[in-house]
Amino acid sequence: MNKIHFLFSVLGLSLLTLPSAFAQLDNNQSQFDEFMDRSGNVYRSASGKPGPEYFQNEADYTIKAELNPETHIIRGQITMTYTNNSPEDLDYIWMYLEQNRFTEDSRGTLTTPIGGNRYDGDPLEGVKISNLKAEVRRSTSSKHLISDTRMQVFFDKPLKADGGEAEVSMNFEFEVPVNGMDRMGRLSTKNGEIYAIAQWFPQVAVFDDIEGWNVEPYLGAGEFYYDYGEFDVEITVPHNYLVVASGELQNPKDVLSSEVYDRYKKALESEETVTLISSEEIGDPAMFDKQSGTQTWHYKIENSRDFAFATSKAFIWDAAQFVLPSGKTGLAHSAYPIESNGQNAWSRSTEYSKASIEYYSKKWYEYPYPAAVNVAADIGGMEYPGLNFCSWKSTGAGLWGVTDHEFGHNWFPMIVGSNERRYAWMDEGFNTFINYYSTKAFNEGEYPTRLNQPRTLTGWFLSEEREGIDTYPDVANLRNLGMIAYYKPALGLVTLREYILGEERFDYAFKSYIETWAFKHPQPKDFFNHIENAAGENLSWFFEAWFYGTGNIDLAIDSLRKREGAYYLTVSNRGDIPMPVHMQITFEDGTTEMKSLPVEIWQRGDTWTHKFEAKKDIKSIEIDPEKILLDVNFSNDSWPVNIYKD
Structure with missing residues (x-):
């Protein structure tokens, strides 16, 4: 995030x-x-x-949900097929009910400072669960226990190890908050409300070889840790609402008008951005297949750890084709309100999205999903598989930065599935690292x-x-x-x-x-x-x-002496973290040469003297001339013309 x-x-x-x-x-x-x-x-x-005995459980979800914009309530039915690949039988599973974070007595609410922070959320009733069934080997249980943002679901018979399957189904219902802790919520715009929906359905926790069940409550800053599976999701909304979501739209011909469907097909083959719904066509029922009532949008995504979506009648919608190193193609698309329109703003969102997906695919690992959508919402920046929520106010460098960062999260932690709730640095830090190079590459450093x-x-x-x-x-x-x-x-x-x-x-x-x-x-x-x-x-x-520490780097040049035609350079490690010493030597004639000392010199003490010969007189020496290291005292990194002779 x-x-x-x-x-x-x-x-x-x-x-x-x-x-x-x-x-x-x-x-x-x-x-x-x-x-x-x-x-x-x-x-x-x-x-x-x-x-050789590494295991990972699998969860496949079939979800049918409906949004009522009049009440802001989502009602849904979920069926999860859970495969236990672990070496032990399971008497129960743990599931997350993230919407309970918004209750007045949730652990997250009660641990929020009085002055508030970015993880404030609207006080709501949380999620209602009904008709729960947990089926294992022709036995059915409805026993469950809800504790804060977690729910323990019990089986009548143990779920067998090494491939045993259970089917868990239930109905759920909750009110969408306006302020959803900067990760979901509702945004009122000139042409209607934008719903950004995430952490919205009951989802099974990870059972692994490190912790067993990973059941840390959802408090705020800690994010998510889920298993992989297939998501088959149907979302019913009013007839003139656009739905964009994780994965690929399965029924575009059924929900789009023939004209928009033709544009959609064109975008699938165009590397230039194609307008699907323009600013003049916002909310026009003629853009959709039905002219009244509701219609259902069907999305699928495979090998994913989550699913999110957005819906509104206020969206401009545009798209373009992205091309992967293997030759596969997919759809980069953007949905945003008229307030976000403009060439210095969200009109470039699809361009940014396409560039980000293509760069990371070429540089590190090929993007695995058939589509990638960027959604303008009242959210600073939040990622889900194949879908971003980014601030509707973002423009220029800010919009590039947040778009690129959130799409980078498809590599960490969507592809490489680390535990965000514990190790934020394994997704945020790794992602910030790859963002550095993608930003340098985009439009030659725009x-x-x-x-x-x-x-x-x-x-x-x-x-x-x-x-x-x-x-x-x-x-x-x-x-x-x-x-x-x-x-x-x-x-x-x-x-x-x-x-x-x-x-x-x-x-x-x-x-x-x-x-x-x-x-x-x-x-x-x-x-x-x-x-x-x-x-x-x-x-x-x-x-x-x-x-795993708070120590710092501080390399220093202590002295340079010339004796009998040889130079004696003394360097020291005045910090807490040893480092190789890469130096640039500048000679009196203006030429330069790099010299390096390995990190092992510090195994023998805090200081090290190196003897070397040079055919030309030395003018200066500088450690780390490209300023890569975060050396906390760079005033001692260089040596001027003062060369002492014995």
Whole structure:
């Protein structure tokens, strides 16, 4: 999830100039020891791959729902087929009822500060469940227990291990909030209400080899962790409402007028944006198949961990074809109100969407879904498989940034299915990292990217209020969340790619990680182990310190002496995190040369003297001339003309 102006406001608070503070290393060897258990087992190997007995359960959903705009109530019926691939029988399953987060006595409500925060929500009654049936091997149970945002569903007979199937069905009903914690809700526009619908149906929790049932309550900052499956969803709305959703529209000919259907087919084959419903045609019943009553929109998506949709009679709708490296194509489309129209605004949304999907597909892993839709709503930025909600007020660089970020989430965590509720950095940070390169590539750098100036963030890295990346999002100070979930982990990956490993080694390892864990559930140690093995480098000295601590980098040049035709360069590590020392030497004649010292020099102490010969006189030396590292004291990174001779 992302909310661009939220992050910038956080960073604005954190970038104040703060007093410098440096910590000397007490025990250098400890920097190179591994504190985390990174060993393998039958479920997860030490090489960072799924082990021979790795398992993952599957949940397939059939949902039929209807929205009543008069009451803002959604009523639905869900049938879930649940496959237990785990090695143990299950007496029950846990499901999430996310709409209960909006009740006055929910844990999320009661843990919201009096002054409020971005995760405020309207006080509502929550979700009503009825006619629940849990069927296993010709036995049926209706027993269930609701606790806050979770529901325990019991079986009469245990659901057998290694492929046993259960069918769980129920009816559900809830009122759509206006303010849905910046993740869903309603927006009133000139031409009607926009409904952004997410976390809207009962959904099974993950049962894995790490925690068993993952049942952390839905509080706010922590997001989602779900299994994969197929979603077959029918949504009934008034006849002149457009519905866009995760996946592919199955019945366009049944819901669109012949004219709009022809435009739709044209867009499927056009790399230029095609208008499907124009600003002059908003709300016109002639755009749809039916002229009265209701109609049902049918969507499907496979190998997905969630499903979301939006509906309104106020949408402009446009689309274009995206083209994948394999030659497959799909539909990039956008839905937005007339208030968001314009070439500096949402009229470029489909262009941005197409560029984002195509870039990540070529660079990292091919996009797996047949469509990708960007929806303008009263939401700063929120992602679901194949669907974004982005602020209807966004324009220019802001709209590109939030669109690209939310579509990037299709790779993390939609394809690589990490646990967002615990490890926000494994989706937000990794996504912010890939956004850095996509933004540099879009229209040859049309829009700026913040990560190319890491040292502007030094103030936060010296703040006494900073927290570690590993802090759970629901526990973290919200003023730190932008850094520990987004920027610091992203900067860590940039450091790995551009300073420690180099692009070729890193890209191979990172792509291998994505391919290996696509549609699976990696843990932090799986990522660390995989990168180390694929890149061929023990990186514990970096992973431990950067992702599990609050220490900083501070490399320094202490002296340069010339004696008997040789130079003696002394460098020191004045920070908490060892680093290789990459330096640019500038000679008196203006020529330059790069010289590097490996990270292992710091195993022998805080300082290191290197002897080397040079045929030309040295004018200056500078550590990290490209300013990749977030070195908290860059005043000591260079050495001027002062060359001492003994």
